[in-house]
Amino acid sequence: MKYSYYPGCxxxxxxxxxxxxxxxxxxxxxxxxxxxxxxxxxxxxxxLGSDEIATKxxxxxxxxxxxxxxxxxxxxxxxxxxxIKRVNDDMKNVEDIRTRANNYxxxxxxxxxxxxxxxxLEVLRDRVGFDEVKKKVVNxxxxxxxxxxxxxxxxxxxxxxxxxxxxxxxxxxxFIRAIGAEPVIxxxxxxxxxxxxxxxxxxMSKEMCRKIEESASGFGADMLITAxxxxxxxxxxxxxxxxxxxxFTELLAEALGVKEExxxx
Amino acid sequence: MKTEQKRxxxxxxxxxxxxxxxxxxxxxxxxCPSYNEMDIKPHQFVSYVINEDIESLVQSRSxxxxxxxxxxxxxxxxxxxPGKLIDAARQIVVREKGQDYxxxxxxxxxxxxxxxxQLLVSAFRRYRR
Numbered sequence: 001m002k003y004s005y006y007p008g009c010x011x012x013x014x015x016x017x018x019x020x021x022x023x024x025x026x027x028x029x030x031x032x033x034x035x036x037x038x039x040x041x042x043x044x045x046x047x048l049g050s051d052e053i054a055t056k057x058x059x060x061x062x063x064x065x066x067x068x069x070x071x072x073x074x075x076x077x078x079x080x081x082x083x084i085k086r087v088n089d090d091m092k093n094v095e096d097i098r099t100r101a102n103n104y105x106x107x108x109x110x111x112x113x114x115x116x117x118x119x120x121l122e123v124l125r126d127r128v129g130f131d132e133v134k135k136k137v138v139n140x141x142x143x144x145x146x147x148x149x150x151x152x153x154x155x156x157x158x159x160x161x162x163x164x165x166x167x168x169x170x171x172x173x174x175f176i177r178a179i180g181a182e183p184v185i186x187x188x189x190x191x192x193x194x195x196x197x198x199x200x201x202x203x204m205s206k207e208m209c210r211k212i213e214e215s216a217s218g219f220g221a222d223m224l225i226t227a228x229x230x231x232x233x234x235x236x237x238x239x240x241x242x243x244x245x246x247x248f249t250e251l252l253a254e255a256l257g258v259k260e261e262x263x264x265x
Numbered sequence: 266m267k268t269e270q271k272r273x274x275x276x277x278x279x280x281x282x283x284x285x286x287x288x289x290x291x292x293x294x295x296x297c298p299s300y301n302e303m304d305i306k307p308h309q310f311v312s313y314v315i316n317e318d319i320e321s322l323v324q325s326r327s328x329x330x331x332x333x334x335x336x337x338x339x340x341x342x343x344x345x346x347p348g349k350l351i352d353a354a355r356q357i358v359v360r361e362k363g364q365d366y367x368x369x370x371x372x373x374x375x376x377x378x379x380x381x382x383q384l385l386v387s388a389f390r391r392y393r394r
Contacts, residue, residue: 014379156335198384199380204330233384
């Protein structure tokens with residue numbers, strides 16, 4: 001199975017490992033990520049203003065590229081996923097945005113939200129299946145107690161993202177079980193890490209990350225996993241190394257036996 | 266100077282929110298991770314728009330404390346979307362010339378070797394035009 005793939009700006013820079021472990025794991029699991037050519041940055045945050053059009057066009061271009069290839073569009077970074085899925089919803093359901101974006105883009109055929117956007121975790125759950133992932137595991141992470149850190153962008157708004165139950169998600173816990181480890185459910189797993197506030201007001205993010213880590217440690221987690229480079233940055237910067245944070249793809253690659261191969265690249 | 270009535274209309278238009286739908290349950294403020302840092306609390310935003318006191322909103326530090334975490338939007342039982350109101354107030358500030366909350370000149374001081382690109386693009390998109 002071949003998917004269009006939108007890596008996004010950070011996965012080409014500070015979060016290259018998030019990307020590389022995912023690509024290597026996909027290969028083991030039997031699907032291919034075909035990177036969209038000349039993709040543009042999604043902007044990191046979804047533009048909330050109802051009159052915003054220009055800030056959504058980079059997402060529309062990626063969505064239309066996937067549509068023209070007849071492929072579903074896979075994202076990995078929580079932020080890209082959030083932005084592109086919501087812009088797709090606008091193109092499908094908000095007539096004013098659809099009309100104005102299409103008028104500007106002047107595509108051969110208008111884009112009306114036809115593409116299906118999937119997060120890599122959704123591919124694992126809905127296309128590959130966690131049972132199949134489990135079968136491909138050669139190096140189960142037995143005995144590891146892992147806290148899933150969802151943060152905000154994967155889950156909310158729940159109706160639009162339709163990723164999982166926004167208040168009581170389980171996709172990452174199911175993922176953790178599939179790679180042979182034990183999930184630790186803790187109250188702060190869907191609380192915000194501070195996001196972009198850490199640029200100008202580090203202390204606010206520090207306090208939020210402290211609460212997340214105390215919550216996870218208190219419930220017995222040895223480590224956290226995330227899909228978001230910004231959550232990773234904020235959590236790492238603020239915890240003094242007490243609770244290691246990994247991209248979920250790194251643990252997936254480890255369980256599938258391809259981690260060392262990626263590291264050697 | 267635009268009239269307060271006009272600015273209230275602008276906020277409603279940009280946000281797409283009808284503040285009259287709010288039933289003041291306070292769930293948004295209870296959910297907000299930045300509540301303690303805000304001078305105008307999320308559940309109070311609707312009242313400022315209804316009362317057309319937009320000057321207080323645009324002066325509020327709450328605009329720069331909102332994290333766009335969507336907890337208020339997720340949990341609002343009336344689908345009022347307080348986060349979108351806050352963003353609209355932020356927009357009427359940054360869309361004015363010279364009102365950016367973040368400028369490129371500030372960046373070298375604010376970053377470190379690990380700063381992800383995502384942080385910069387996100388902050389720029391929220392804080393400036």
